Each structure stands twice: as structure tokens, then as C-alpha cells.
Amino acid sequence: MSSYLVYICQAVRDRAGLERYWRDSPPTYPNNNVDVLAGYGPCELLDADQEERVEGVVIAEFPPFEQTVEWFNGDAYVRARKDRTNDNDYLGMVVDSGVAPVSKRSVGMAAYVVFVCREIVNEAELNSYQQRVNETLAGHNARILMDRGRFLILEGQGPVQGVTVYEFPSKDAARSWYDSAASREARQHRKMGANYLVVLAEGGVPPVEQRMPHTRAAGFSAPR
Numbered sequence: 001m002s003s004y005l006v007y008i009c010q011a012v013r014d015r016a017g018l019e020r021y022w023r024d025s026p027p028t029y030p031n032n033n034v035d036v037l038a039g040y041g042p043c044e045l046l047d048a049d050q051e052e053r054v055e056g057v058v059i060a061e062f063p064p065f066e067q068t069v070e071w072f073n074g075d076a077y078v079r080a081r082k083d084r085t086n087d088n089d090y091l092g093m094v095v096d097s098g099v100a101p102v103s104k105r106s107v108g109m110a111a112y113v114v115f116v117c118r119e120i121v122n123e124a125e126l127n128s129y130q131q132r133v134n135e136t137l138a139g140h141n142a143r144i145l146m147d148r149g150r151f152l153i154l155e156g157q158g159p160v161q162g163v164t165v166y167e168f169p170s171k172d173a174a175r176s177w178y179d180s181a182a183s184r185e186a187r188q189h190r191k192m193g194a195n196y197l198v199v200l201a202e203g204g205v206p207p208v209e210q211r212m213p214h215t216r217a218a219g220f221s222a223p224r
Contacts, residue, residue, distance in 0.1 A: 003065040004095050007058035011089035012215040021084035022208045028076040035061040039205035049195035056212040057201035068094050091156035095163045098149020110203035111171040117161040119195040126193030136182040143167040
């Protein structure tokens with residue numbers, strides 16, 4: 001079973017360092033075993049029950065859990081990511097999918113809804129949400145990539161209680177599900193049961209110069 005890397009960029013202070021990382025890190029990835037589903041394309045903060053900031057999202061399918069942790073801690077990737085971690089804030093996790101594949105990957109420009117459970121405040125309400133939410137996907141051509149599987153925080157700050165990611169064939173399809181009556185009804189239980197961060201990220205991997213264009217504000221370092 002594959003694992004997934006889920007990365008949420010929460011603050012950018014050194015755009016130049018990010019661009020060096022984006023150019024230097026791919027050669028360190030495990031050969032032929034990585035599929036980047038979403039890489040710093042357009043994203044939208046759908047919900048946050050506490051103050052959160054999101055600048056960009058990465059979702060990548062990687063080899064099994066233990067192999068991915070070993071790669072992350074290996075010398076080559078440790079060196080490559082120094083430019084990214086220098087003065088930029090990330091929440092990064094490796095997550096077991098937690099589910100068996102139930103459908104094929106979307107064709108074309110997919111979109112992903114990422115749920116990070118930050119804190120459980122009412123177990124009964126959260127259970128009610130979890131019993132309902134996957135049923136709301138019926139008729140929306142969605143694929144569950146991971147659903148509260150085993151995870152490890154690789155970078156950044158917790159707390160994190162669980163991670164879920166849904167794949168949709170497009171951004172509009174994801175919004176159609178999120179705004180549906182069934183999803184809104186289930187969401188009421190989630191809001192009473194736990195604090196969540198929810199982000200909608202468009203799939204694909206734009207060229208380096210087109211990633212997170214909003215971070216090219218005055219004051220960011222220029223690439224060297």
C-alpha cells in the first residue's frame with residue numbers, strides 16, 4: 001500500500017529558497033515511485049476552526065510508509081530541503097492511505113480537498129460526522145485517497161489528530177460536493193466535534209516560476 005506526503009505551506013519569507021528547493025529536490029525522490037498529484041498550484045482555504053494560513057499545498061503518492069520516512073531522513077533529501085525550511089513555515093506529514101483503492105485516478109486536472117483534524121473537542125459529534133461524511137460523496141465521482149490512516153508529522157507544528165484527502169475530477173466538482181446539502185449537514189457535526197483545517201487544492205504541478213505566484217510580493221528574496 002502506498003503512502004502519501006501531504007504538505008501545507010503556511011508562511012513564505014524566502015521565495016528564493018523555495019525556488020532553489022523546487023529545482024534541486026526532484027532528483028532525490030525515490031526512482032519511479034513518486035506521483036505528485038498537486039504541487040503548489042492554486043488553492044483555497046475552505047474552512048479553519050482556528051487561525052490558520054495556507055500559501056500552497058503538495059500531495060504526492062510515495063512508496064510505503066517506512067520507506068518514505070527513511071527517504072525523508074536520508075542525507076540527499078535533508079540537504080535538498082534546507083533551502084525550503086530556511087525561514088518558510090510548513091506542516092508536513094506522511095500518511096498511510098488507510099483505505100483500499102476504490103476507483104481509478106481522475107483524468108485531467110483533478111482537485112483535492114484536504115482535511116487536517118487539529119483537535120477533537122466532542123468525540124460523539126465527531127463520530128457522527130465520520131459516519132455520515134463519506135456517504136455524502138455518492139454521485140460526486142470522488143475518490144478517497146486517505147482517510148484517517150496512520151500518519152507521522154515530518155515537519156511543522158501539531159496538534160494533528162488525523163488526515164483525510166478526497167480527489168475530484170475538477171475544482172468545480174469539489175465545490176459542488178462541498179456546497180451540497182448533504183455535505184453541509186454532515187459538516188455541522190464536524191464543527192461541533194473537532195477543530196479542522198480544510199483546503200481545496202488544484203491538481204497538477206506548474207512550472208517553478210508559476211507556483212504560488214501570490215508569494216512574489218515585494219520583500220521576498222529574488223532567486224539567485
